[in-house]
Amino acid sequence: MYKNKTLLMTHVKEHATIYLFMVILFLTGIIFGAILVNSMNFIQKQDLFFYLERFFGQIADNQEMERMDIFKSSFLYHTKYLLLLFILGLSVIGLPLVWVLIFIKGLVVGFSVGFIVNQLGFDGLLLAALSIAPQNMLIIPIYITAGSLSMIFSLTLLSKLFTRKMAQPVFQPFGKYVTLFSFLVAFSCIAALLESFVSNEAMQMLIRSFY
Numbered sequence: 001m002y003k004n005k006t007l008l009m010t011h012v013k014e015h016a017t018i019y020l021f022m023v024i025l026f027l028t029g030i031i032f033g034a035i036l037v038n039s040m041n042f043i044q045k046q047d048l049f050f051y052l053e054r055f056f057g058q059i060a061d062n063q064e065m066e067r068m069d070i071f072k073s074s075f076l077y078h079t080k081y082l083l084l085l086f087i088l089g090l091s092v093i094g095l096p097l098v099w100v101l102i103f104i105k106g107l108v109v110g111f112s113v114g115f116i117v118n119q120l121g122f123d124g125l126l127l128a129a130l131s132i133a134p135q136n137m138l139i140i141p142i143y144i145t146a147g148s149l150s151m152i153f154s155l156t157l158l159s160k161l162f163t164r165k166m167a168q169p170v171f172q173p174f175g176k177y178v179t180l181f182s183f184l185v186a187f188s189c190i191a192a193l194l195e196s197f198v199s200n201e202a203m204q205m206l207i208r209s210f211y
Contacts, residue, residue: 015148015152018148018151018152018155019144019145019148021151022102022144022147022148022151023144025099025102025103025106025147026102026103026105026106026140026143026144027106028103028106029102029103029104029105029106029107029108029109029110030106030107030109030110031110032103032106032107032110033106033107033108033109033110033111033112033113033114034110034111034113034114036107036110036111036114037110037111037114037115037118038114038118045115045118045119048115049119052116052119056207067196067197067200068196070195070196070200071192071193071195071196071197074135074191074192074195074196075188075189075192078139078142078185078188078191078192079185079188081101081105081143082142082143082146082181082184082185082188084101085098085101085143085146085147085149085150086146086150086177086181088101088150088154089149089150089151089152089153089154089177090153090154090157091154091157092154092157092158092161094150094154095150095151095154095155098147098150098151098154099147101147102143102144102147105140105143109132109136109140112128112132113128113132116128116132126206127203127206127207130199130202130203130206131199131200131202131203131206132199133199134194134195134198134199134202135191135192135194135195135198135199136191138187138190138191138194139188139191142184142187142188142191145180145184146181146184149177149180149181149184153173153174153177156173
């Protein structure tokens, strides 16, 4: 365990710049998402809020999805997203798309929270804290780590290509790459459980208190 911890710390130190870049990219996406909310006109906000109110009304009327359906849908979504990042990391040309995916994830989070707070004020802030924050506290680091690992592996392949060391075996770094992504998928399962059994319940209780 101590050896694994040491290897992890060494890995993070060696690639700290890449991890920092991904964090900044994600935060930039959040900022753009918030700006996008403020740039919407009144009619656009009202149209979007209409659908949000319909969703709230369905929950208030006890028309809700089964927890296992939410879990399956959430876990499948996370798995597809991570698989896409994994595949993009296998090719050098896929690296810009990794950046785009991390930025978009930040954009979605920023827009979602920004819109809810903009429309509902303090109640929206409370709703976002209960329904969006719990699973994202785990899934955001997972996506940032996945994007960083994709970038690291892609740059490793690029380095071998330009230094003409492709003859050297890549099985060891590829094996680590697969193993780390497997762990990320497993952790995303925990995030999906949080979303379906914690966030969903908290959101329903809060929305019913509004109505």
